[in-house]
Amino acid sequence: MKPVPRIALLVETSREYARGLLRGVIRYQHEHGPWSIYFKPQGLGEPPPPWLASWQGDGILARIDDRRMADAVSRTSVPVVDLRNALPNLRIPTVAISNRAVVRVAVEHFLAQGFRHFGFCGTRRGENRNQDERSDLFEQLLEASGHTCHTYPHPQSLPGSWDAEQRHIARWLKSLPTPIAILTCHDDRGQQVIDACLRAKLAVPDAVAILGVDNDPFLCNLSTPQLSSIDVFPERIGYEAAALLARLMKGGRPPRQPLLFEPRGLVIRQSTDVSAVGDPHVPAVARLIRKHASDSISIEELLAQVPVSRSALFRRFKEHLGRSPKKELSRVRLERAKSLLTNSILSVEEIARQTFRTDAKHFITVFRRATGSTPLRYRKQRAYHQL
Numbered sequence: 483m484k485p486v487p488r489i490a491l492l493v494e495t496s497r498e499y500a501r502g503l504l505r506g507v508i509r510y511q512h513e514h515g516p517w518s519i520y521f522k523p524q525g526l527g528e529p530p531p532p533w534l535a536s537w538q539g540d541g542i543l544a545r546i547d548d549r550r551m552a553d554a555v556s557r558t559s560v561p562v563v564d565l566r567n568a569l570p571n572l573r574i575p576t577v578a579i580s581n582r583a584v585v586r587v588a589v590e591h592f593l594a595q596g597f598r599h600f601g602f603c604g605t606r607r608g609e610n611r612n613q614d615e616r617s618d619l620f621e622q623l624l625e626a627s628g629h630t631c632h633t634y635p636h637p638q639s640l641p642g643s644w645d646a647e648q649r650h651i652a653r654w655l656k657s658l659p660t661p662i663a664i665l666t667c668h669d670d671r672g673q674q675v676i677d678a679c680l681r682a683k684l685a686v687p688d689a690v691a692i693l694g695v696d697n698d699p700f701l702c703n704l705s706t707p708q709l710s711s712i713d714v715f716p717e718r719i720g721y722e723a724a725a726l727l728a729r730l731m732k733g734g735r736p737p738r739q740p741l742l743f744e745p746r747g748l749v750i751r752q753s754t755d756v757s758a759v760g761d762p763h764v765p766a767v768a769r770l771i772r773k774h775a776s777d778s779i780s781i782e783e784l785l786a787q788v789p790v791s792r793s794a795l796f797r798r799f800k801e802h803l804g805r806s807p808k809k810e811l812s813r814v815r816l817e818r819a820k821s822l823l824t825n826s827i828l829s830v831e832e833i834a835r836q837t838f839r840t841d842a843k844h845f846i847t848v849f850r851r852a853t854g855s856t857p858l859r860y861r862k863q864r865a866y867h868q869l
Contacts, residue, residue, distance in 0.1 A: 506720025530554035707752030
């Protein structure tokens with residue numbers, strides 16, 4: 483009988499993202515184990531635990547936040563996989579989220595809503611490499627589409643209190659053109675920006691639409707209004723990190739570059755549920771489309787609820803959003819189909835009926851034409867229903 487691999491987990495449990503990583507590791511070891519897991523809860527950024535120096539194991543999964551931890555796990559001489567990607571030139575195999583893919587989701591969402599002004603609110607430059615990268619990529623992708631980005635300017639010195647920082651963020655928000663779409667580096671910052679908007683008497687989402695990253699349900703639902711966020715799918719990252727560690731423990735060669743995975747998708751809540759155009763009738767129709775997208779109601783029936791001619795509405799939609807009401811209805815239905823494929827166990831047939839009001843064959847054709855993937859392949863890449 484083969485010996486059971488002994489694995490140390492150096493992953494904090496204080497945040498939903500890290501707990502998601504652990505759920506992915508759990509799934510992998512349930513499917514391919516068993517593993518003997520050495521796990522003692524600790525916080526991110528804490529010094530290496532004293533027991534690590536004498537620990538006799540076979541592999542380590544760690545969220546490496548600084549060089550102390552990197553050096554400590556390297557001295558164990560067992561295979562290690564990093565799940566944070568916070569340090570440059572780290573000679574340890576890494577599995578993490580693709581920040582480029584995260585930012586692309588945000589930009590596509592904001593542009594689809596018709597925004598022309600954009601901002602990014604992160605932490606102080608140099609504190610977190612991933613957050614700095616998200617800021618830079620957001621600015622680059624916006625510039626490529628002909629737009630500029632207003633990045634939150636951290637003051638040189640600021641009293642270390644919540645109120646002082648909130649007042650500073652509120653002053654920055656009041657200086658921005660509106661309506662504006664703001665991406666925050668993570669949900670913590672998103673919750674702060676929503677609170678600062680309340681202080682500044684800026685309506686969310688009508689004046690300021692706010693999108694976070696990580697989809698932490700506690701933080702997203704703590705906010706008023708609730709925070710939209712990008713689901714970075716930490717379960718998959720944890721699962722893939724465990725799979726890589728298993729290969730390394732069997733003598734496999736480590737990858738030369740970090741393994742970066744795309745987010746699962748966008749979770750729209752109240753903080754971005756708006757169309758940012760000056761024409762009052764276009765947002766009204768867009769809201770009706772979102773409300774009735776899963777109904778059998780026709781575009782003509784929707785347009786009849788707005789006191790503007792059909793031809794004028796089509797022209798204004800094209801001018802402000804770059805697409806017709808009919809294409810907007812298809813886009814909303816497609817996003818809901820993606821969400822159901824990812825977050826439910828409904829059959830493809832039932833999803834086809836609920837979203838496009840059609841049969842599975844036609845739905846598969848429409849879905850493949852729009853995404854380049856079949857619904858089942860899309861689900862397999864993004865959904866771990868048993869977690």
